[in-house]
Amino acid sequence: MEERAKRPGTLAHCLSFAGARRGLVVASLLLAALSAAASFVPFVAIYFVIADVVAAYPDLAALDAGALAGCGLLAIAGVAADVGLYLAALLCSHAAAFDTQYRLKLGIAEHLGRIPLGHIARLGSGRLSKIMDEGVSGIETFIAHSLPDLASTAAAPAVLLVLLFVFDWRFGLAAIAAVVVAMAAQFAGYANKRIMQTMGRYQEAKERMGNAAVEYVRGMAVVKAYGRTASSFARLADAVKDCTGLSLDVTLFFQNSLPAFTAILNNAYLFILPVGILLAPGASDWPAFALSFIFYLLFVPSVAAVFNKILYVSEDMMIAQSNIDRVDAVLDVPALPVPDAPDREQPRDSGIEFDHVSFSYRTQKVDTGAAAGADAAEGGGAQGAPLALDDVSFRIPARTTCAIVGASGSGKSTIAHLIARFWDVDAGSVRIGGADVRRMAPDDLMAQMSLVFQDVHLFRESIAANIARGRAGATREEVEAAARAAQADGFIRALPQGYDTMIGAEGVHLSGGERQRISIARAIVADAPIVVLDEATAFSDPENEHLIQQALARLMRGKTVVMIAHRLSTVVGARQIIVMDGGRVAQQGTHEELLAKEGPYRRMWRRYTQAVSWQIGNEGGGAAPAVGATPKEARQHG
């Protein structure tokens, strides 16, 4: 109960999402309620016809045809009012809903710009896109369609009650009794615990089936390669059959209560008829009584139409709530605190300092229903060791290079993440030019550094625009100069539209190395004093690798460079090498200093030279270490 008190209801929550458009939502609710009221006008018109006829009966020639035709007009006016008001309600609700969807999506986009980036990685881009697309659309649908329906469904019984009692309360009671019995038949089912559990299991089975379908298709290559299509098919088939089975269970459970509901509501006159028969002998004014009797017999079927809608309300609410929960899972992730303008610090220079930094991915967990174990994606920090960084201190003077090496999970990627403030530290501080990154404005911090990662992301716009993203207002000349410096000018000009080639357009295929060089050109345009580099030559052919290295050399000129190194050959010439092991700084120094001592670096170096000399096709692969061959060359260049 307490939890429920903290969370606003589905309705209130939707209204708060609607924000400034709340007025439109309320207008739509009112219009929908009015339309529900207007829907009874044709019945009232019919009542007037019957009343006139009954008054004259059996002398029909005495009827005032003009007055009766007026009733016909009233009926049509009622229909028009009903439909017109509902149309107005829908337009209001849709105007509000589409606008809410627009602002909510932008709002989430903005929030994603403020929360720790690590959380975005943890939630996963696929899921986030889905939440922004389907989750928000679900809320839009609820505001646009379900809310007006809800209002008319709530208003109709109220109007009905008034009408029923205005004419003759005894018949009114009988009509209500019909509704109550029908509802009881229907909702008896929902009280059944087993079926509610089955419905829950059905939702899970549906999700499993969806996942199984994706896995079936994604794994097809592997499954075929291993001749396992039969068993893979069987897995999907099981999920499909499981889901069908449960849906049939649920369907069959309601096979009596739903038809009973329909049957009773549509036969509500059977509640009126006996009441009329029993009351008739005592009626003092027989024509008046006959009028009521006939009217109720005529009117009571429309009750069915009103209550049929109620069936869907609770389902709509449940769907809306689950979508709200999905969206909240993102919006509830707290944003990184931003200092107020007067408290902000400006860096003196581009030196970087870690001062007794401790950090754990575990403390960053937010209850968002995310799959457990996803943390490992962030460099394996959370598994096994509770601390990804444990009391780490070092200093990188401005305009020097520093390489960070270590096994995967040793915390080297975490260091890069903390410099860019993807996360906030648990203890200690990260400083740039003496300013704590937490006391810098986010834009100022990002302006200090260029981040070059392995997973290059290019935007679906022209190559020139992609490069120009590095700095607002970069001219075409600057873009082309940066591309030349990044060894990208040649292949860009070879493309059919050169710099104006659209990324992702038909027939435009860039290799990983080419994409990498475009991203380096972007960083060169940005010209930030700090370069954070995730050594990034994976899957490149020798030519690309060579060009990327030249591009990087140009980018790093005169900058403070932090490189997360995967290959030891590249770190040989670094001014400083930091060796990470289990979240701690194990060693620190130049290549020569570190090689001279027995320690993790020397062990890594030995293993590395072994890997470098490994060849496929040598029998007993890997067993022929050629230590010394590569380091010699490396030193020549370093």
Next chain:
Amino acid sequence: MADKPLIQRSFGLTDDAYRDLKGSALACTVTNLSLMIPFVVTVAAFGCILDALTGRPLDANALWWLCGAGAVGLVAVFLAARHDYRKTYLSAYTQSERVRLDLADHLRKLPMSFFNRRGVSDVAESIMGDVTGLESMLSSTLPQLIAGCASTVIVCALLALFDWRLALCVVVTLPLAFGIVLGGRARERRLFERQNAARLEALAQVQEYVEGIKDIRACRMVGPAAKGLAGALEALKRIAFKVELAVDVSVSSANTVLRAGIGLVVFAGVHLLTGGALSFTTLLMFLLIVSRVYGPIVSIAPQLPNLLNLSTKTARIQAVMAEPESTGRKEAAVESHRIEFDRVTFGYGERPVLREVSFTAEEGQVTALVGLSGSGKSTCAKLAARFWDPQEGAVRAGGADIRGFSEESWLSHMAIVFQDVVLFDDTVAENIRIGRADATDEEVREAARAAHCLEFVERLPQGFDTPLGENGAALSGGERQRLSIARALLKDAPVVLLDEATSALDPENETLVQEAIGALARGKTVLVIAHRLRTVAGAHKIVVLDAGAVAEQGTHDELLAAKGLYARLWSLQQQSLGWSL
């Protein structure tokens, strides 16, 4: 297709689905007609009550009899509703199960080229989303719409026996209303298309924004500053409202016109009544019927736009079902595992990726494919595995064209280590056992050991029985790669296809993966796609590809001496190796 009924054609239904639909529509019509029983009883009651108005006493007995008849009617309605409920839902669910299984079964017989052409989410969406859409249309909307129209017409035909003029008033609005809905259809379809395009663009922008968030933050273009996203969302908002306006106005007008039948009946009825051409009971009967006859149709109306979209969903399902299955039925009983590319020309689209490529991979030897990215080396591997068939020339194994083999039997000769490793939502052991279904726990463990998996598997909370979650999200790149090598080791196939992918690993992992690959390659016919020249310098043969053609081939030493492309790449790589901060 042309000889099939209109409804079946326009919604692209299979024969089974159409038969079920007819059954469901019939059941719904029966329910609608059974709802006339309360109507008839009520009209009879009117007669009794009106009789009493002429001064005679109320015939209570007759009314009680009517109550009894009404109770029987109630049971009839219940039974009809139950039948229709079971019929529509059960047939829709079993039908959608059948469609899903048929689709899935067909998918596994398709050549791999199909999966390379269409995205994972696209194909999976056919199995799930499209079928669900079909299901809801078949379970409720379509049968109810057909039944609503059918029963309105039937009821009116019966009413015409009493008074054809009033019956006409009831039914005349039906075609008018449909006319309005259909009249707006062409315009709406154009709007729908525009809305769909706007929706896809907005989705693409959302995906791009989320995927590029790191760069977007680095470029300080967050939230409203992301012009592309804001613009796409704004455009979507506008077009969505336009569509809503168009659809709502046409549906509302149709609704008004349809239900104006109530007014028509009142007008005409009153006119006829005062003229003495109609009895009051008949008028009451018509008033009663007209106040409820439109209900079923009106409640379906909001679903009409979806119904009009149904054909696009069924078309997508049928497009998948119409894909030709992979050809080749023979068992791949090959004399040797010497693989020969004989003047192979191939392209994914218009542009050829490979041109007249010829080389052989000798049995029991290592053959390496090297070249710049985009030179076609990965494509060669795909052709060797028959994921695609060449447009010209042939790939042969032991002299026989592999196109003659059934896909699965040829693949049974191969162990493939892909660059992007796919793991399944199952335990570690089962993920390895994919290599060979009947492998014992001991064999699985042995393969894991040889592939250097033990070290990390034993760190997992439940060891080999640890579930990996969706696509093994909890494992690192190196760990995933080693698991896939364990799979390949377990399979122990005579041909090994290797997409060398060790460059993303740290030195420790790289060494371990390399040792695992060494164990896998021993004594096999190995075709390796190499990104790093140094790892294949010891191969028996190196084939150098350049822009889709074989530039040169030979051993490392021969190629170096030839001073061609390979020699140039080799020297570039040596420079790169020496590169440092």
